[in-house]
Amino acid sequence: MLENMNEKCAVVGIFGHEEASKLAYFSLHSLQHRGQEAAGISASDGKKLRTIKDRGLVTQVFDQNKLSTLSGRSAVGHTRYSTAGDDSILDAQPVFARYDLGEMAIVHNGNLTNAKEVRDALIKKGAIFQTFMDTENLIHLIAKSEKEKLLDRIIDAVQRIEGAFSLVFLSRTKMFAMRDRFGFRPLSLGRLQNGGYVVASETCAFDLIGAEFIRDVEPGELLVFEEEKAPQSIKIYEPQPKRCIFEYVYFARPDSNIFGQSVYETRKNMGAELARSKPVEADMVIPVPDGGVPAAIGYAQESGIPYEMGIMRNHYVGRTFIEPTQEMRDLKVKMKLSPMVDIIKGKRLIVVDDSIVRGTTSRRIVRMLKEAGAAEVHMRISSPPTTDPCFYGVDTPNKEKLIAANMSVDEICEYIEADSLAYLSEEALLRSVNAVDESYCTACFTGKYIV
Numbered sequence: 138m139l140e141n142m143n144e145k146c147a148v149v150g151i152f153g154h155e156e157a158s159k160l161a162y163f164s165l166h167s168l169q170h171r172g173q174e175a176a177g178i179s180a181s182d183g184k185k186l187r188t189i190k191d192r193g194l195v196t197q198v199f200d201q202n203k204l205s206t207l208s209g210r211s212a213v214g215h216t217r218y219s220t221a222g223d224d225s226i227l228d229a230q231p232v233f234a235r236y237d238l239g240e241m242a243i244v245h246n247g248n249l250t251n252a253k254e255v256r257d258a259l260i261k262k263g264a265i266f267q268t269f270m271d272t273e274n275l276i277h278l279i280a281k282s283e284k285e286k287l288l289d290r291i292i293d294a295v296q297r298i299e300g301a302f303s304l305v306f307l308s309r310t311k312m313f314a315m316r317d318r319f320g321f322r323p324l325s326l327g328r329l330q331n332g333g334y335v336v337a338s339e340t341c342a343f344d345l346i347g348a349e350f351i352r353d354v355e356p357g358e359l360l361v362f363e364e365e366k367a368p369q370s371i372k373i374y375e376p377q378p379k380r381c382i383f384e385y386v387y388f389a390r391p392d393s394n395i396f397g398q399s400v401y402e403t404r405k406n407m408g409a410e411l412a413r414s415k416p417v418e419a420d421m422v423i424p425v426p427d428g429g430v431p432a433a434i435g436y437a438q439e440s441g442i443p444y445e446m447g448i449m450r451n452h453y454v455g456r457t458f459i460e461p462t463q464e465m466r467d468l469k470v471k472m473k474l475s476p477m478v479d480i481i482k483g484k485r486l487i488v489v490d491d492s493i494v495r496g497t498t499s500r501r502i503v504r505m506l507k508e509a510g511a512a513e514v515h516m517r518i519s520s521p522p523t524t525d526p527c528f529y530g531v532d533t534p535n536k537e538k539l540i541a542a543n544m545s546v547d548e549i550c551e552y553i554e555a556d557s558l559a560y561l562s563e564e565a566l567l568r569s570v571n572a573v574d575e576s577y578c579t580a581c582f583t584g585k586y587i588v
């Protein structure tokens with residue numbers, strides 16, 4: 138596998154607007170939760186592409202001056218999720234290249250599962266790579282394709298790659314958006330107020346820039362954007378939907394509509410299912426902010442147990458450098474999440490979080506709440522045990538580090554020092570997302586991989 142993959146990232150494309158790069162900037166801002174390591178935008182003025190990308194948050198990478206240099210009526214943008222240890226600027230997107238047909242920029246969310254084979258084959262034929270990103274494969278495949286037109290070359294290239302991808306390509310005069318046949322990662326199409334178009338990973342981007350949601354880009358569909366024309370739809374593959382269920386569990390923003398449903402409502406359903414299937418006597422339901430909030434509301438409404446804000450989250454915690462002693466480590470945790478002592482003291486708590494990955498967060502939270510005087514702490518998780526890593530774009534660690542791959546629920550409960558622990562069942566999760574068939578990928582909970 139390649140060292141750096143385009144994991145939980147966000148992509149956006151704006152077409153047919155005088156201030157395309159500004160709209161891309163605002164869209165990326167609302168998609169910041171999908172990646173905080175690096176951000177970038179490429180814009181085209183019809184003759185030339187210009188790219189700015191750097192490490193950091195969207196607001197750190199761009200200012201008024203920089204955006205004003207990205208002129209033109211089309212733009213693509215990206216935010217990159219941090220993978221530990223490597224934050225090279227080379228691995229920021231868009232990936233830009235000059236080739237025989239001119240210039241192009243690509244943004245990508247997802248993981249290509251055959252990236253190594255494709256890369257090795259290209260290197261054998263003399264290709265030189267600058268980054269570890271699987272996205273660079275696409276540049277080479279397009280540049281080397283023997284087809285005459287860019288559209289045909291893109292079709293050629295996407296037929297050579299496998300895995301999860303929501304992609305947006307920008308050339309000097311056109312934009313292309315494509316979702317893999319499984320539709321693992323979301324990608325939606327919207328209309329700008331002036332009649333131009335936007336594609337983005339999540340619809341919360343549309344709300345911010347005043348765009349109207351049209352529909353999702355279909356799994357296996359390629360959309361072509363040209364001035365003065367409605368987007369042209371080309372079916373590259375028969376759709377075989379396997380949408381990522383973890384987008385609903387954790388990843389997407391609650392105010393987005395993805396895969397045709399509200400993320401917020403879906404998470405509330407998970408909480409209600411959890412309350413029905415894993416009840417426990419308690420005085421209040423509290424969420425682990427922010428991920429656990431909608432499910433905790435659903436749990437509280439269904440059970441009739443009052444919802445309270447028992448943990449305060451500080452949103453301004455950047456990287457902290459205090460580590461060595463246990464005391465300092467505890468302080469570090471409390472910098473981000475601190476208990477509302479007066480609310481929880483002497484109370485029996487139901488604490489709702491969306492998932493347990495390594496188990497460190499839950500363990501710290503239970504300890505913190507007990508130290509603050511909670512009488513009982515009952516952890517309720519709004520998804521099944523995370524037992525298997527993801528190869529399609531969510532950054533889950535390998536199996537050895539996934540606590541549920543190595544311990545039973547009782548053992549995990551003991552490890553996190555909770556009075557009880559219960560997860561949502563797979564069936565209840567599927568009911569929560571209104572799954573009617575096998576159209577969701579649940580590999581992180583079941584180990585059933587598709588590609």
Ligand code: AMP
Pocket residue numbers: 387425428490491492493494495496497498499531532533
């Ligand atoms: P852990 O401490 O490793 O058990 O992580 C669990 C916490 O991380 C939960 O509060 C989740 O909301 C959050 N989480 C779950 N999946 C991810 C992910 N892929 N990236 C970052 N955070 C995550």
